[in-house]
Amino acid sequence: MTAHLTLMRKIALAAGIMLLAASCSQNGASLRSTTPIPEALRADMAAKDMPRSAPILVRVYKKESELELWKQTSSGHFALLKTYPICRWSGQLGPKKNEGDRQVPEGFYSVGQSQLNPNSNYYLSFDVGYPNNFDRQLGRAGGNIMVHGSCSSRGCFAMTDGQMAELYSVAREALQGGQPAFQLQSYPFRMTAENLAQARRNPNIGFWQNLKEGSDNFEVTKQAVKVDVCKGRYVFNGENGTACGLSPISRDVATAVIEKKRHDDAEVASLVNSGTRAVSYIYEDGGANPAFLARAVDQTAVPGKDRPFTSAAVVEVALNDNGTPATEADTMAAKRITYSAAEELLMSEAAVARRPLKGPANPDAVAARQQVVYARLLGTSMPVAPKKPVTVVARADSAAPTPAQEIAAATSDDNSKPFYVRWLGGSGDEAETKPAQSVAQAQSYGPVLVPHATRSHPKQRLHNSEPVKFSGPVMASAGTVATMPAPLQNQSSDQPFYKRWLGFADDTPATTGAN
Known part of the structure; x- marks a missing residue:
């Protein structure tokens, strides 16, 4: 009888554990993926006339390390709901081109229900949708680029777990409310006249000006931008797509965008004429919002949760009219930071290729990789310091010097x-x-x-x-x-x-x- 009761207790305990496990999982999804939208955020939505299940849109800025969450109001236009500081992103300003380059993509992407990952190793996440049609036309490689928690990045936008819980809950409600997919716009920086004036000598400036066309379309309409690709360029709302059989969806919108561009270009020219320097921002490996950089040295903050694992070193290099460093000091600064960036890239490339690092690496390999990094970031080959000439001292016996x-x-x-x-x-x-x-x-x-x-x-x-x-x-x-x-x-x-x-x-x- 005692044995029978013991067996029954074990069965009951096992059944309880199974029920508990089932209660912690819904079709394999963790409970954190079902966390409701926080009350304070719901109050903000109500104050801004944003229905809970209304469509959303995300805009991301690498240099400023900020992510904006936009939501549609009852008027049908998008309005800014909240701005989140980004805990960590990796790579440099510029587009992603290859797997293992540590780059966070720049461009216009689409996120649907299937791209939400409730069982992410990084708390919660969603895939941004890289590569898109534009990337594929240019032969760009890589994938699995996420917005996720855990504040650690190797080619992703890393948020804190608390931030990610909010973003995930709002995205989930919008997609379940009928939005097929939400647009994610990723920029190197805010498309201000000052940023564009500073970036005018950057090798990526043509691509960034193309992205600004999409940004201007959104600023004018406050609607998700219709995105096409024509001959290696983004086409927004059909404007400038006649070579591919596209036409503007609204002539009024096209006219407003052209007028905005004219105004912004004049402001950029004024800044340049008044002495605004052309600069290049070179990162050791990506950046983080100042709100988190202050915690990078705080030993009480938890790495990967409250702060990044490492600080984010960035150097501002002044450029001359040729796009090369303006002074010897700028040249030395560019050399030092690109050496560190090359080292990080070699580590990443080895990880992608599953080549374990055994022992010290050859510094010559880092230096060789640095040449590539330097050229990509500054658009020119790295200058080589001239060797000091060796004076041979003549000897009476004419023997060769040692x-x-x-x-x-x-x-x-x-x-x-x-x-x-x-x-x-x-x-x-x-x-x-x-x-x-x-x-x-x-x-x-x-x-x-x-x-x-x-x-x-x-x-x-x-x-x-x-x-x-x-x-x-x-x-x-x-x-x-x-x-x-x-x-x-x-x-x-x-x-x-x-x-x-x-x-x-x-x-x-x-x-x-x-x-």
Whole structure:
């Protein structure tokens, strides 16, 4: 009898567990995918005359790291419901072209019910729809580009879990309410006259001006834009599509868009004439909204939930009329940041190809990849510093000089100084304590490498040494004030500068976190 009761208890317990599991899943979907729209957001919708199940539209801006959620009002036009700061996005400004390039796509995409993922590994997510017809016509590759939670990105727009729960709930209600799919517009930046004036020398400016046509159509109509593709260009609402048999859906809309373009172009020209610089924003690997960057160094904030796993280094490089860096300081800044970007890309490409990284990578491979990255971001090949000529010292016996003698001749006539002092410069006994005045000046010391243990990083690095990461301001242009690189700050000022410059530590054990 006792055995029978024990068996019955086990059966009842198993049945309870099965019922509990069933209650936590609806056709395999997690309960978080059924979370209702938050009460505060519903109140905002009601105040703006937005029915709960009305269609939505999403606009995303990479440079500003913001995502806008628009919703249709009872008038039939879209109005802004809420702006979300983006926790992390990866890559650079510019379109996605290849799998593994870490790029978040730019363009006009469509998200339907089947693209919502309630069982995402990143809390909740939806697929943006890359590649679209435009991307496919240009032979662009890759896929599975998401807007998701977890605040960690490798080619996606990463939000916090709380933000994603809101976005998912509003999208779910709109799609279940009858909207076949909602439009997602992804831009490199807000299409303001200032941003366009600054970007005028960027290799992607033609593509971005094409995207602005779509942005202008939306701004004029406050309606989802009809998108077609004609001869490698986007066509919006049929305008400029006659070569492919398209015609404007409304001549009044086309006229209003043309007038807006004329006004914006005049404003851009005025800014250029008044001295607005052409610049290129180069990222180590994407960016994050300032609201989250402030938390990147906050150890109480949870990585992947309340803050990004890593900070987002970005350098503003001033360009001349040829599209090349305007000054030597800008050139050095561009070299340093593109080296870091190339390193991140090599890691990503290895992961896509499922090639595990074993041991230190060849720095030459990073440098070779950097040439490609530099050309893609600046539209020109990276300048190569001229080699210092070697003076051969004649000898009485006419014997060929040894390599050591050639180095000595090329560095200093004073052979009483140690080799490294003559090679690096300085007296060999000074303590260099003056902080760098700018990122570019700090970078001008050359490719500074420090032991890998000086930086805590959640990802595997390509090699055991990496370029110095700067503390202080997240965005640092070639002319702005920045602090000395953190690894150099940590070195004792009693050490000769060449030891601190090379990253030779003193006898004090390292206290920084392991990678």
